Amino acid sequence: AATACGGDDGGDNGGGSGEGGELSGTVTYWDTSNETEAAVFEAVAKEFEDQHPGVTVEYVNVGFDDAQNRFKNAAGANEAPDVMRTEVAWVADFASLGYLYPLDDTAALEDQEDFLAEPWASTQYEGQTYAVPQVTDTLALFYNRALLDEAGVEVPESLDQIREDAAAYEDAGTTPLYVRGDDPYWFLPFLYGEGGDLVDAEAQEVTVDDAAGVAAFEQMNDLVESGVAITDTSDGWENMMSAFAAGDIAMMINGPWAIADAQNALGDDLGVAPVPAGGEAAGSPLGGWNYGVYAGTPDADASFEFVKYMASAETQARITEELSLLPTRESVYAEPAVEGNEMVQFFKPAVDVAHERPWIPQAQSLFEPLRISIEAMLTGSASPEQAANDTGDAYRDLLEDWQ
Numbered sequence: 001a002a003t004a005c006g007g008d009d010g011g012d013n014g015g016g017s018g019e020g021g022e023l024s025g026t027v028t029y030w031d032t033s034n035e036t037e038a039a040v041f042e043a044v045a046k047e048f049e050d051q052h053p054g055v056t057v058e059y060v061n062v063g064f065d066d067a068q069n070r071f072k073n074a075a076g077a078n079e080a081p082d083v084m085r086t087e088v089a090w091v092a093d094f095a096s097l098g099y100l101y102p103l104d105d106t107a108a109l110e111d112q113e114d115f116l117a118e119p120w121a122s123t124q125y126e127g128q129t130y131a132v133p134q135v136t137d138t139l140a141l142f143y144n145r146a147l148l149d150e151a152g153v154e155v156p157e158s159l160d161q162i163r164e165d166a167a168a169y170e171d172a173g174t175t176p177l178y179v180r181g182d183d184p185y186w187f188l189p190f191l192y193g194e195g196g197d198l199v200d201a202e203a204q205e206v207t208v209d210d211a212a213g214v215a216a217f218e219q220m221n222d223l224v225e226s227g228v229a230i231t232d233t234s235d236g237w238e239n240m241m242s243a244f245a246a247g248d249i250a251m252m253i254n255g256p257w258a259i260a261d262a263q264n265a266l267g268d269d270l271g272v273a274p275v276p277a278g279g280e281a282a283g284s285p286l287g288g289w290n291y292g293v294y295a296g297t298p299d300a301d302a303s304f305e306f307v308k309y310m311a312s313a314e315t316q317a318r319i320t321e322e323l324s325l326l327p328t329r330e331s332v333y334a335e336p337a338v339e340g341n342e343m344v345q346f347f348k349p350a351v352d353v354a355h356e357r358p359w360i361p362q363a364q365s366l367f368e369p370l371r372i373s374i375e376a377m378l379t380g381s382a383s384p385e386q387a388a389n390d391t392g393d394a395y396r397d398l399l400e401d402w403q
């Protein structure tokens, strides 16, 4: 619950005394950040209290995996948090259910023209703004320079190049690549690498089981079957991060949320590069996170001011300095500390060419069927082609009257 006393004067709510601007109440914020990120996001969130002594910030860290359903269940019972870290594909889902506060003309939106086009697009639903961008991201190749040097190989620009160098990696006693088999997001670079996509939202057509889609499943399966890559169908995050930190694998595909941990483990041996190309192209998916305000928040003024503070250029610059996460405000990339960040220098151009996704309510439901098919393929109970077809069939059930 958050109660404002006196209208928001829109100015610097520096906790000044007297008329307007003083906020009071509690802002409960559910954050899905991983352990390393959470330490920073919690500290930043709590500092809002310094500026607004009358407000209490309840920071709650919720795991990514079930956060989407947890929020929907809570909102359905009118017990949702005032502010929710909302994955880019969840905005349309939550907004279509009426669970998010329309933020146009509220204090939550400040300098909205400063936001990058794609993150901003993920906050729109039926012509209104239902969230405010936080971070944007894509997948890239993280590599261990020392292990590549030991094997005497270059940073691969294609999956075939890794296959060609397989003997060199083997002689050096290192497994080239870790591929996540438990998170379908990691399948997308293979799909884009064959020139495919999950669906064609414009044409309302399912494309995951076309020739490019089948080729993508075959790419992934072959990397694992040939021993070039190792994978898991559960606990992929922990297994991948610990294998990379221990030097058991030379490379992994990952995103900016893994930078801090990877740098702690490898120091200067850490390098990043575009995801290796497949048979047709090289492509990586656009991901990221926004701040959503619960539609039923008892009094939204403190929540709006909290979101404005968290999404401000100043806060975004601080998050990038501490975690190398990518800002969603164009102006922040010009900050010297951000501009000088080697990881931002790499990831910003990568995000600029990342594969856009359809911001439709159904988009978020395309991943679970994909996860199930990938698991069936990797455990040998479905061929790559069967996995592609099963995914396509599941999509046509989900997306009635799509081709």
Ligand SMILES: C[C@H]1O[C@H](O[C@H]2[C@H](O)[C@@H](O)[C@@H](O[C@H]3[C@H](O)[C@@H](O)[C@@H](O[C@H]4[C@H](O)[C@@H](O)[C@@H](O)O[C@@H]4CO)O[C@@H]3CO)O[C@@H]2CO)[C@H](O)[C@H](O)[C@@H]1N[C@H]1C[C@@H](CO)[C@H](O)[C@@H](O)[C@@H]1O
Residues within 6 Å of the ligand: 032, 033, 034, 037, 064, 065, 066, 067, 068, 069, 070, 087, 088, 089, 090, 137, 183, 184, 185, 255, 257, 286, 287, 288, 289, 364, 365, 367, 368, 371
């Ligand atoms: C299956 C899920 O499919 C989709 O999710 C896509 C997602 O749309 C893609 O964008 C992508 O997300 C990127 C993300 O952009 C990227 O930033 C990063 O996030 C980091 C954070 O950066 C880091 O801070 C930390 O938090 O850690 C985060 C996580 O790493 O990596 C994410 C990918 O991991 O990929 C997701 C697919 O995984 C659905 O949206 C559902 O989530 C669905 N799960 C439901 C399914 C329900 C049915 O069973 C089940 O009942 C329900 O309980 C489950 O909730």
